[in-house]
Amino acid sequence: MTECFPDVDQVKYEGPDSKDPLSFKYYDPERSIGGKTMEEHLRFSVAYWHTFTHDGSDPFGSGTMRRPWNDIADPMERAEARVDAAFEFMEKLRIPYFCFHDRDIAPRGDSLAETNENFDAIVDRMQTKMAETDIDLLWGTAQLFLEPKYAHGAATAPNADVFAHAAAQVKQAMDVTNRLGGENFVFWGGREGYKTLLNTDMDLELTNMGRFLRMAADYADDIGFDGQLLIEPKPKEPTKHQYDFDAAAVLAFLRDHGLDDRFNLNLEANHATLAGHTFQHELRYARINDALGSIDANQGDKLLGWDTDQFPTDVYATTLAMYEILENGGLEPGGLNFDAKLRRESFEPVDLFHGHIAGMDAFARGLEVAHEIRSTGEFADVLEDRYESYQTGIGTDITEGRTDLESLASYALENEDINVRSGRQERLKALLNSYILES
Numbered sequence: 001m002t003e004c005f006p007d008v009d010q011v012k013y014e015g016p017d018s019k020d021p022l023s024f025k026y027y028d029p030e031r032s033i034g035g036k037t038m039e040e041h042l043r044f045s046v047a048y049w050h051t052f053t054h055d056g057s058d059p060f061g062s063g064t065m066r067r068p069w070n071d072i073a074d075p076m077e078r079a080e081a082r083v084d085a086a087f088e089f090m091e092k093l094r095i096p097y098f099c100f101h102d103r104d105i106a107p108r109g110d111s112l113a114e115t116n117e118n119f120d121a122i123v124d125r126m127q128t129k130m131a132e133t134d135i136d137l138l139w140g141t142a143q144l145f146l147e148p149k150y151a152h153g154a155a156t157a158p159n160a161d162v163f164a165h166a167a168a169q170v171k172q173a174m175d176v177t178n179r180l181g182g183e184n185f186v187f188w189g190g191r192e193g194y195k196t197l198l199n200t201d202m203d204l205e206l207t208n209m210g211r212f213l214r215m216a217a218d219y220a221d222d223i224g225f226d227g228q229l230l231i232e233p234k235p236k237e238p239t240k241h242q243y244d245f246d247a248a249a250v251l252a253f254l255r256d257h258g259l260d261d262r263f264n265l266n267l268e269a270n271h272a273t274l275a276g277h278t279f280q281h282e283l284r285y286a287r288i289n290d291a292l293g294s295i296d297a298n299q300g301d302k303l304l305g306w307d308t309d310q311f312p313t314d315v316y317a318t319t320l321a322m323y324e325i326l327e328n329g330g331l332e333p334g335g336l337n338f339d340a341k342l343r344r345e346s347f348e349p350v351d352l353f354h355g356h357i358a359g360m361d362a363f364a365r366g367l368e369v370a371h372e373i374r375s376t377g378e379f380a381d382v383l384e385d386r387y388e389s390y391q392t393g394i395g396t397d398i399t400e401g402r403t404d405l406e407s408l409a410s411y412a413l414e415n416e417d418i419n420v421r422s423g424r425q426e427r428l429k430a431l432l433n434s435y436i437l438e439s
């Protein structure tokens, strides 16, 4: 078959001085940092839906993306051509992973049985391509939000037939993910939320979501799927209030339903900002709760309040994200999936390369800087100093559980000469800048 990207050769590392826009300036897959190669640290993945399926349409205009493989009239032939385009693209960028929703890769049929057949046939083609290349599946997921039947949700829908249909879809998507050796399976609660509480039985909906996830985890065990199960938080869009609001809300939900041992979190940068958090906040919250599973890498726009899913280019943010990932001991079996799409004005196929190269370089540079910050230990020392009072005396009495309000009140009466120190925020931000700009 003819190439889909004939004007692009293998993209290689050429270093920061290269003037070739189709080269990596910072991402050098082979380079070792702290005992692992960049490729092993970063575990980059392409999002099939944004990169190969999305046409660039928005609520104000139709598709703009020039995608030769999507011009084929027959839906199955189009889906096959898309697989070929995807593998050519990933090989040219040397991206080791991809992620998909069941409905991104194959067309719906006239019945669920026919849809499942289409899905299996396209998966066969993917399986062949995966065997011929070094490309693996980071995660699969079921698309439980596009069809009209999911207007009120899937697992939290008011209609039990919808709940059953969603279960059938998850079963099939999990079978396929398992067949392809997928390393994770993701649940993003597309329409699991509400628009108005006036028509919503929140208690039943949340309990049903717990039941649904329990059945999914049991099914994963039944079929011997040993990948990681992940929930992806998002506070709003498409619903006004999504149940999986943020990392804290999802962890509370999982604990409430006894599911916290089975699920970790897939955290997305733009979802964090929609929730009013930094990406670093979400990563930190998950990390300290041993629940940081994987990442959907992108960024929002400070001037727009929605999920713009832009390619991540903010090195400040990627540095802080990589700091959390390194502190977490890495992401494996998770990875760094570019859940990012081109602006609809960037419609040429080559823009797909520019977007991914920009994101890969931003994370590679973030990795370098974060590693340097950890090696010098300057920021770790700041924390140690700041919390020093918990290392001795009354501090260890508190942390080791030897105090109560009465003993603390007696202590406070005798110790009113309290030494409160400056937080030195501005100094620390300048220090971080010096690592980003100079290390």
Ligand code: XUL
Pocket: 101, 141, 186, 188, 232, 234, 268, 296, 307, 339
């Ligand atoms: C939606 C989103 C999804 C999930 C997978 O905002 O991020 O694409 O990543 O369903």
Ligand code: CO
Pocket: 188, 232, 268, 296, 339
């Ligand atoms: Co996502």
